[in-house]
Amino acid sequence: MWKKGRETMRRGTLRNPAWTLAAFGLAVALSACGSDEGANDPGQLQPGPQPGEPGYPGAPGEAQTPEEQVKQILDARKADYGEALRTASLKLRDELPSLAEIKTIEAAADEAGKKAAYEKLVDDMLASPKFSNVMVKFWKDTFRTAQVGAIQQGQPNKDTAANFAAQVVVEGRNYSELFTATANTCPTFDAATSTFTPAACPAHPSGQATVGLLTDSGLLAQYYSNMAFRRLRFIQETFACQKFPAEYSSTPKPMGNGTFTGTQPFESITGKQNKPDARIDFQDTQAVICANCHSTMNHLTPLLMGANEAGLFQTPTAQNPSEVLVPIPGEPRARRIDYLPDGEGFFWRAGKPVTDLSSLGAAIAADPEVGRCAVNRVWNYALSRGDIVNDLATIPNAVTDGFRTQFAANNGNLKEIIRGVFKSEDFVKF
Numbered sequence: 530m531w532k533k534g535r536e537t538m539r540r541g542t543l544r545n546p547a548w549t550l551a552a553f554g555l556a557v558a559l560s561a562c563g564s565d566e567g568a569n570d571p572g573q574l575q576p577g578p579q580p581g582e583p584g585y586p587g588a589p590g591e592a593q594t595p596e597e598q599v600k601q602i603l604d605a606r607k608a609d610y611g612e613a614l615r616t617a618s619l620k621l622r623d624e625l626p627s628l629a630e631i632k633t634i635e636a637a638a639d640e641a642g643k644k645a646a647y648e649k650l651v652d653d654m655l656a657s658p659k660f661s662n663v664m665v666k667f668w669k670d671t672f673r674t675a676q677v678g679a680i681q682q683g684q685p686n687k688d689t690a691a692n693f694a695a696q697v698v699v700e701g702r703n704y705s706e707l708f709t710a711t712a713n714t715c716p717t718f719d720a721a722t723s724t725f726t727p728a729a730c731p732a733h734p735s736g737q738a739t740v741g742l743l744t745d746s747g748l749l750a751q752y753y754s755n756m757a758f759r760r761l762r763f764i765q766e767t768f769a770c771q772k773f774p775a776e777y778s779s780t781p782k783p784m785g786n787g788t789f790t791g792t793q794p795f796e797s798i799t800g801k802q803n804k805p806d807a808r809i810d811f812q813d814t815q816a817v818i819c820a821n822c823h824s825t826m827n828h829l830t831p832l833l834m835g836a837n838e839a840g841l842f843q844t845p846t847a848q849n850p851s852e853v854l855v856p857i858p859g860e861p862r863a864r865r866i867d868y869l870p871d872g873e874g875f876f877w878r879a880g881k882p883v884t885d886l887s888s889l890g891a892a893i894a895a896d897p898e899v900g901r902c903a904v905n906r907v908w909n910y911a912l913s914r915g916d917i918v919n920d921l922a923t924i925p926n927a928v929t930d931g932f933r934t935q936f937a938a939n940n941g942n943l944k945e946i947i948r949g950v951f952k953s954e955d956f957v958k959f
């Protein structure tokens with residue numbers, strides 16, 4: 530679970546003024562204008578009162594506009610490197626800072642010295658073996674794969690996915706390996722020595738090759754469900770940070786008792802309209818528009834239907850076309866035709882066709898929203914904001930844009946983003 534302590538309380542509304550800014554729709558405007566607000570605005574023909582002049586917003590005695598109030602809150606925050614050190618130490622090493630470390634910051638002569646001392650300590654924490662343990666826990670929480678007790682008979686090791694994600698981050702490797710790595714995606718982790726040992730995953734009977742975490746048996750078993758939809762939901766919510774529907778059309782169509790908002794054609798998934806004997810009617814519009822979510826989901830989920838309850842891909846046969854069931858009487862095995870009409874292909878998103886798990890992994894890795902999601906998860910962890918999907922702890926883009934750009938340019942090195950977030954003004958100011 531996330532570490533929640535006093536720091537959570539400290540990080541209230543004032544702690545996160547960027548959200549307040551965004552709530553006013555001002556984040557971009559404020560950062561763009563700096564001190565000479567409006568001076569370069571070509572739409573402003575009549576220069577208004579200048580700072581210090583009566584009538585200038587925010588001048589003594591004048592009522593402030595909301596953006597000025599927010600800016601004032603922003604400016605009033607003060608860096609507290611001792612407080613930041615305590616929280617950073619808990620989050621990056623799972624222990625309190627030592628007295629010696631606290632004194633390093635206290636002893637610094639001035640603000641710049643304190644900042645330098647704090648930043649050096651953050652670097653030390655990221656280099657410490659304990660950071661590996663913290664990352665393993667972070668990913669177990671994120672993947673919800675923490676195991677209690679021994680691995681049950683016939684069940685895969687559910688630790689390997691978190692171990693691999695942690696290893697990629699700790700070693701400064703490219704985050705896209707989570708979706709594209711072709712070997713050694715099931716490392717072991719020795720918590721006592723904080724050591725990762727690379728290892729191959731158990732082989733899939735079908736011969737399915739390794740595709741990052743997409744072929745991890747622990748995850749596939751954890752999220753086993755009818756028609757394999759829960760596996761896709763896991764991928765969507767964990768790595769795209771958003772529940773289904775994943776896509777919204779710019780031209781929504783009224784339909785039945787609702788509005789179809791999907792971006793892939795309504796007719797492109799299986800339902801009673803194009804297959805009168807469809808076992809599940811994904812074109813139903815009576816209560817909800819199934820296609821709003823399922824037009825994306827059905828174009829992907831058949832890729833995941835071949836893995837059984839233990840997360841191992843089996844070779845399909847005429848009798849057993851898949852390893853997942855359709856929730857209708859008799860619980861027959863799902864077939865591709867249950868999701869898609871014949872000839873309909875797979876898509877990560879509309880316009881992003883894929884053919885198998887490898888190309889799906891590549892499409893996920895290339896999706897800018899997926900990089901954004903990783904950065905935002907780091908941000909929420911640092912600022913104790915809970916889970917971006919389940920706690921609705923969403924973040925306006927403007928808040929993490931800088932880190933998103935850095936992440937795109939640094940070869941997907943998430944460790945550097947963690948370093949940046951823990952040194953950021955938003956983290957050290959209270």
Ligand code: HEC
Pocket residue numbers: 754755756758759762773774809810811813816817818819820821822823856
């Ligand atoms: C808001 C998005 C959304 C809509 C709308 C939606 N679904 Fe789903 N559906 C999902 C998700 C997500 C899952 C996977 C849930 C899970 O297992 O965690 C799912 C699962 C399913 C399953 C498997 C259930 C099981 O037993 O595991 C079926 C069948 C299904 N949906 C059919 C439909 C039909 C038919 C409709 C329209 C009447 C519909 N869905 C509307 C998102 C949606």
